[in-house]
Amino acid sequence: MNNTFVDLNNCNIEPIRIPGQIQSHGFLIVIDQNQIIRFYSENIHNYLKLPGVALLGQPISSIEPIIGKNEPPNFINQLIVFGRINGFDQTNPFQTDIQGQAFHLIVSQSEEYFLLEFEPSHSDLRLDIQKMVGRSISEMLADKNLQNLLNNTAQQIKSIINYDRVMIYKFAEDGHGEVVAEARNTDLAPWLGLHYPASDIPQQARELYKVNLTRIIADVHAEPSKILGEELDSEKSLDLSSSQLRAVSPIHIQYLKNMGVCSSFSISLIYHKELWGLIACHNYSPRFINYKSRESAKLIGQILSSALEFRQDEENQSTYERYKAAVSELSRNMLQSMSIEDALTISDITLMDVADVTGAVLVYENNITKLGVTPDTERLSNLISWINETVKEPIYYTQELSKLYPEATAYKQMASGMFVYTISKELSEYVIWFKPEQLQTIQWAGNPEKPAEVDVRDGLLTISPRKSFENWAETVVGTSTSWSNSEIKSILRLKGEITYAINQKASEIRMLNEKLKQAYEELDTFSFTISHDLKNPLTTIKSYSQILMRDKSMSPESLKILDRINASSDKMDQMIREVLEYSRIGKSALTKVPIDIQTLVEEQVRDLSVAYEACDLETTIGETPVLQGDPVMISQVFSNLLSNAIKYSRRSNPAKISIHGSITDTEIVYSITDNGIGIDIKQLPTVFELFKRMDNAKDIEGTGVGLAIVKRIVEKHQGKVWVDSELDRGSTFYLAFRR
Template sequence: MSLLTVDLTNCEREPIHILGHIQSYGYLIAIQPDTYSIVHASDNIVDLVGLSAAQLLGQPLSALLTDTDLPVSTLVELVNVGLRNDSWETMNPYRLTINGRVWNLIIHQHQGLIILEWEPVGDDRNVLVNQQLIAQALTEVQSSRTLSELLQNTARRVKAIIGFDRVMVYRFSPDWHGHVVAEEKEEYLEPYLGLHYPASDIPRQARELYKVNLVRLIADATSVPSRILSQPDLSGNEPLDLTHSVLRAVSPVHIEYLYNMGVQASMSISLLYRGELWGLISCHNMTPRFVDYPARQAAKFVSQLLSTALEFRKDNEEEKDLLQYRQNGQSLHEQLLLSDDIVRALTKYSVTALDVNGATGAALLFNGRLYTLGETPDEAAVRTLIEWIGDTNTETFFETNQLPVLYPPAEEFRGVGAGLFAIVLSRELNEYLLWFKPEQVQQVTWAGNPDKPVTVDPNGQHRISPRTSFAAWTEIVHNTSEPWTETELSVVVKLREDIMQVLTRQANQIRHLNQRLQVAYDELDAFSYTVSHDLRTPLSSIRCYSEILLEEYGQDFNPDAQELFQKVIDSTERMQGLIRHILYYSRMGRTELTLRPIDMNELLERIREEIMITAKDRVLRIELGDVPPLTADPIMMLQLFTNLVSNAAKYTQLKAEAIVRINGQQTDDELIYTVEDNGIGFDMKHAGKMFDLFKRLENARSYEGSGVGLAIVKRVVNRHNGKIWFHSEPGRGTTFSVSFPLNPIA
């Protein structure tokens, strides 16, 4: 049977955050924050307080303490404090004595409920030891010379804190399979260092939980979990979401997986890089073992030290690469301006197109001729590949580190071209610039065959089961190159803009548009202007009449009708704004440039004041640096920088402290201005859509906008014979750069 027909509900679809059980070593209740009534309780709660879950459901929180020696006021006051401060982290864990035994109480709030969890208290003598281990870990983070040494030291510290038999640092690859890159273990255990584990061992929904709940303990995989009971008449009758729970029970599939490995206790600690899952500290014990909350937090702190060190080291490496690639990109830009010959500028000087990224080969197809640098496929293979790229609807960029998987003929030249990065110079003229990376043949040693076996349950349903064998299983991996980095993408975006500027100038000099196409363009331009202009009158009437009805007769309308009229007015405002943008975009094709000296400080100060008025309810800083004066069309420049700065302000709305920085510089032949923000950013792989009319990136759809602003910016830049480029990373902000000739020609 094909695997495509197998039911995967025990893997990707398993709802592991709402399993309906907790681990048996602790106890749980969930209460409503307004009434403090108990709506969920673990079945074993009777062992803690002497009352069954059925007796507690629907009762106030105070009922929990009826048969215990804990004062009612203590627990209620804890909840009150957490609600008042809207924070629970500083309270956790809170020690409570119930019937003579001390417990750690951990509280959190999720999806409208307050969840209280009790777990045993560990040995207080370990607290001082753990503090010493944390201090040593901090010293090691600062002193470790290599990443390998840092990872190994972290594994050693975590093992000392939690006392497990085996602690591994497990790093994820781009396809989400894992690789054990550091290990600390008891001598009698066989080593797992260097082994790979398939992505299916930690499915997608588990990886998402690891980003939210950074520490996960399974104290005894052999114990029977305690189910969670719910108030029968609970509104919605939904199971309790245990995403942030410390006691969340374990998926039966994962229990089976641990059993197959001979593991009875496990603990996982997330390692994050820029908010994404980089890897895990995975801990195994051959017998049941409980790690109390303070020890888990100490191990978590060590992992956070490692995450911070990873980010610092990787950022330093990327910054170094980015600087070198940008310097080479600037050299290519100067060569393009000096030679005015695309081929010569990219292939004949000491710095070539091969020096702006980590490729080992490059190919330029221009004016029907193919030029190559470094190690590339033969000419026939490159031309056939370009035909395929042209048929894939590639907009501006195409990149992959597994070309033979997408394009099977590439297997013939995978030794030089398993990775491909292509930019489109002109689809119509069949002009492309390509970079190649060679295949990185890997001998991957898996912990058992990575393909999960298909089994048939008593009902005849096929299911994928956890692997039962973890003996080393070696595979040779082909058809994959080193991945393309965000740094490489960013520099090539700028290079393409430099090339396109030269091509545009050449087109203005030596290529003449067909007269009939020009007439058709003028007619279409005039038509769009007329339609947009004529739409404004009836739209104004709709708004005017709606406002009159709302003002004159609004008191007679019910609230729903008033809201509908307000929506009509709001919608007309948005549509008028869109028409204004379209009108401006259309008119720009006919408007003559009026070049005048512009005081950029004055222009940007005006824009800043207008934006700050609309952003008075949030923390926003717009910093103006050194911005040299510019000779350009003042109205168009106002439109251009208003769009760039207002976009930067808009996409920083989720930041506690939003910062927009505007700077400028003058070189020998151009003026360059940058608008930098610390907003949501975007993936550079989608950069090809940035200036398309009415196109918006996926992560910007929740922000209000028309999709016209950046198209206007691009058109203004083109009218002034300038360039625009950008660099961005998801969650790390965006920098837009625009440049204009020092001596403009109208």
């Protein structure tokens, strides 16, 4: 017997992108860039009457008369040329005739190959789905309530495709899913509200749902057809990620069989480029929906995705504005009050208003101030000691405190969720927020702790998904609601305001400034070392490399190495100059004059667009109130921020940046927004640190000094700078100067 250990974790490494076979309701031909047949599905002879010759290595033109007898010569090449220019969604499906039967030809690309997939154009649907879509969409969107929207969608899709069960399935943060809406035949048991373990749809399968927005499994009992090809035995396998006919994982097929499902159809729901959930349709007898009908159904999914995004963003924006107003009020209070502690805890707006919490604690200047519902003083003291020993990051949050700190079990009802912002690690000063335990009973479709069974067949261990889908209840304890992105951003903004207020009020007496003074002295020494000990040898390295490059006897490989030495020398020289500039800012005297920001920004955008070859850049310049400041330094601030905005949005299509200024009672605030790659929320606290580069920007040129220079210049002007950003959604940098 094979003793190999198997469980549903095998799903995460199962090669579902390269299954080596397709579903048998259609057939596949794969050609290379030269139109030569490299792979084909074994069932091709069930559909085509081919001459008794080998297909591999033959040009596709040799069988074009068979797969499209009424088509013009070379029609497949014409489809590929058109599709590569305009997108294959403009050519798919191509209606053709094979042996007197109507077929859809669907073309897609897989690395250096082109997939030619042939599916019957007939469908088990009796209705013209395209004609029904418009009416169904209007009925879907009739209600603004999110749950009603989901319910309407499930009902409308069931009425269109007439599957036995239609579910809307939403993914949670941990990957498990929940049925949040359902339309079903009356003889079927309801699945609404049931949860399914993450292993039911593993991560790699969820990634493929973002590539193909619809997925049909016509008959779980049909035998798949193997793909034949000379290269299948090599290390490089045929990637079927974009294929419509891609065979189904045997584990998933068994899973559907265990549920009694014969056919399934899914439509992906996308929220900000991530998989929000699925419209999952089950039928208890085989069903086939042709490509055109699937595309019409995909349109419904895309419209629902847009509606979900709009409703969720609308809700998020409302929450964001509420938190933003609270932080702004606390900022004003701190600047106007003699006591930061009072400003944060005894006004109408307090620390409790920057997030949805039930308790908050300010540990500041040897005092512990409690707001709302919190643990008692003794327990708080013990918790603070644990935080001081354990928490290393500037911000730290959890929704399961008692799992990390068992003593918190005694007060989990009031403090299962905890968020810590460290004001000063050395002085043990913190702001702590608490969320209460959120008791919930989750109804699982089967026991999630036993997601699979292992059968022994023919002497081998075989994975078998669970067979029992009976309702299994689990009560979750010791867990709060999660900390949302809006709450994290709100607290990060407050963090900046508290730091600014502390520096303004107590800059000469706090330990932080002593450390800053020491750091500045060390930086001066470091700058001197760079000037005298690094620049000269660097110049020597560059000079010698340039001399060697003139030697005509050097091999191309050697010249390439010398060229890299030269480029690295230039990069290091740039870093040295920027660090020296960072050091000089602290010593330079300010010469404040009125600065015309409009002209400054227009000139810099024009010059930077040329430098980064951003010809299609869309720039919006709003109000630009005059600033009082050092013209050279302020120019450097805008240059760095605009340079970053253009540089990191070049991959967007189109790249967009906007610059807006506004005037409040006490400040002039500028914002610079781009639609670029964005910043991970976990890296926002360190974005202005020296030499700090974000993980997603490693392949983009930069030294990690520019934003540190911006921060130092702005603080020298007694201003403040902060950022609001999310991955793949762009960034907004804010500058605030006193009036």
